[in-house]
Amino acid sequence: MNEEWQCIGCGVHIQTSEPDQLGYTPKAAFERGVESGELYCQRCFRLRHYNDIQDVSLTDDDFLRLLNEIGTEDALIVNVVDIFDFNGSLIPGLHRFVGDNPVLLVGNKLDVLPKSLKPSKMIQWMRERAHEEGLRPIDVKLTSAKKASDIESLLETIETYRKGRDVYVVGVTNVGKSTLINQIIRQTAGVKEVITTSRFPGTTLDKIEIPLEDGHFLIDTPGIIHRHQMAHYLGKKDLKIIAPQKEIKPKTYQLNAEQTLFLGGLARFDYIQGERSSFTVYTANDLDLHRTKLEKATAFYEKHVGGLLQPPRPDEVAEFPELVRFEFSIKERTDIVFAGLGWITVTNPGVVAGWAPKGVDVIKRKALI
Ligand code: GDP
Numbered sequence: 327m328n329e330e331w332q333c334i335g336c337g338v339h340i341q342t343s344e345p346d347q348l349g350y351t352p353k354a355a356f357e358r359g360v361e362s363g364e365l366y367c368q369r370c371f372r373l374r375h376y377n378d379i380q381d382v383s384l385t386d387d388d389f390l391r392l393l394n395e396i397g398t399e400d401a402l403i404v405n406v407v408d409i410f411d412f413n414g415s416l417i418p419g420l421h422r423f424v425g426d427n428p429v430l431l432v433g434n435k436l437d438v439l440p441k442s443l444k445p446s447k448m449i450q451w452m453r454e455r456a457h458e459e460g461l462r463p464i465d466v467k468l469t470s471a472k473k474a475s476d477i478e479s480l481l482e483t484i485e486t487y488r489k490g491r492d493v494y495v496v497g498v499t500n501v502g503k504s505t506l507i508n509q510i511i512r513q514t515a516g517v518k519e520v521i522t523t524s525r526f527p528g529t530t531l532d533k534i535e536i537p538l539e540d541g542h543f544l545i546d547t548p549g550i551i552h553r554h555q556m557a558h559y560l561g562k563k564d565l566k567i568i569a570p571q572k573e574i575k576p577k578t579y580q581l582n583a584e585q586t587l588f589l590g591g592l593a594r595f596d597y598i599q600g601e602r603s604s605f606t607v608y609t610a611n612d613l614d615l616h617r618t619k620l621e622k623a624t625a626f627y628e629k630h631v632g633g634l635l636q637p638p639r640p641d642e643v644a645e646f647p648e649l650v651r652f653e654f655s656i657k658e659r660t661d662i663v664f665a666g667l668g669w670i671t672v673t674n675p676g677v678v679a680g681w682a683p684k685g686v687d688v689i690k691r692k693a694l695i
Contacts, residue, residue, distance in 0.1 A: 556666030600676020
């Protein structure tokens, strides 16, 4: 295809073959656009017509270039993470790239946390985890990109910390960054203004700029795919099942030692040693849980993954990574966290194991509830 066609919204080179990449436009829309002289990439088209920003992912190299560029600016960095997938939300080495710029860490999807969990506990944990990764955020906030009132208060916080500077919003895909940006656009600039203020014609680093009151901008940057995200291994329909949509309703199980719980076919929890006790599961309400005997669990999984144990779907099983085991010795009330899925609270001392697809983290933390 002719390389010279550019989107009149953001300036990106138009292409019609890779829907997940920058500059994509369906063929028919491309032809219509050329004819009418109003050629937009799908991303800008959706933004113009539906008030909807799509996240476009970058290659690792482009993303590093983008981060390096941000490091040379004097700006506030807003790093959006998914509170259900903190490990899968981390941008490796972010602290090295941001230079002296302050980072505001924003945990999204607050609306699905069970009411019994105090937000301050989640914030404290996020701060600790960030420090372990070398990131020292200026502040940690929770928000729900779906709720207008939360966005209002987030914008106030941003205003406090940006001190007359530009704001860069960064995050990996699936954390809800587009949903958040769409809300911010609705509450601040309005769509038309955003499209016409793009200052970067012809760049491949597709940024969307939302004008702020003092002549500065809030800049949405493309997300990067994080290969260690559970979401990365699943199709769109499955994502709906594992990503909590509503407030989580915890499910409590009484387990004896040598019993296993399957979280769909995505993860597995073994109670290896300890007294009979209760275990509370915090995952999306639609995710099916199955209990079996530990000694039969591996054979049970092999037989039923993609069938009784879904997701993954039958046609996804062949591509789905094997489950990898992490063993933990428990001394106090502890959460076993399955990145991208949720967590299981273990109340009594003992030995447990968490299994997740190869590449996805299972970690333990002091129980939040
Ligand atoms: P992006 O890839 O980071 O741009 O993520 P999206 O904005 O596309 O959101 C990813 C998924 O998370 C979608 O299914 C959204 O509906 C969902 N999502 C985004 N924000 C929230 C939120 O505040 N609460 C909940 N429950 N879901 C959210």
